[in-house]
Amino acid sequence: DAGVIQSPRHEVTEMGQEVTLRCKPISGHNSLFWYRQTMMRGLELLIYFNNNVPIDDSGMPEDRFSAKMPNASFSTLKIQPSEPRDSAVYFCASSLPDWGAGANVLTFGAGSRLTVL
């Protein structure tokens, strides 16, 4: 398996533009997580899905952020409009579907580094 695949790896955009980050989880992993990493706040959970259904989006900072998972092999995180404070590394991670002893062993993608000017 190629692991969790994220694109783009780097994105530089101007304030006010729409940004779409993409993620392909590992096949068979039914849980998908979006995290944001910054120097100031560390690693923050934005939203997670189980079986393509959003379970908890309380970490999404504002209405400018939205996430979808139309099928088991694809998810997007969209920021519209983008602002300089959104600059961060955004990670997608996936895991096996069952909670418990096998859970929480996340496989992370390489991340998407977003810079908003």
Added chain:
Amino acid sequence: AQSVAQPEDQVNVAEGNPLTVKCTYSVSGNPYLFWYVQYPNRGLQFLLKYITGDNLVKGSYGFEAEFNKSQTSFHLKKPSALVSDSALYFCAVSVSGNTPLVFGKGTRLSVIA
């Protein structure tokens, strides 16, 4: 609510010396505890986990961690550090495995030759 504290932003150790990276946690319920490592420009990688049983758990690359319930700690250790261990280390906690992981802010480990 669940939370994790990593009291040290940076840990420096000489190659060949033992290393410890500290972590304390706070949860309402049974903690499931994890360590992840992040190398430059990479995503986090799973190192080891504590669910139940033996308080000393062994993981990848010779790392181990000790669960201490009375001190609510889960420190990461390695008997002999390598320069290649230099990376950013994250402690994380879940409540009984039924909640998403909450990560600490990370500790940067620097192993000096």
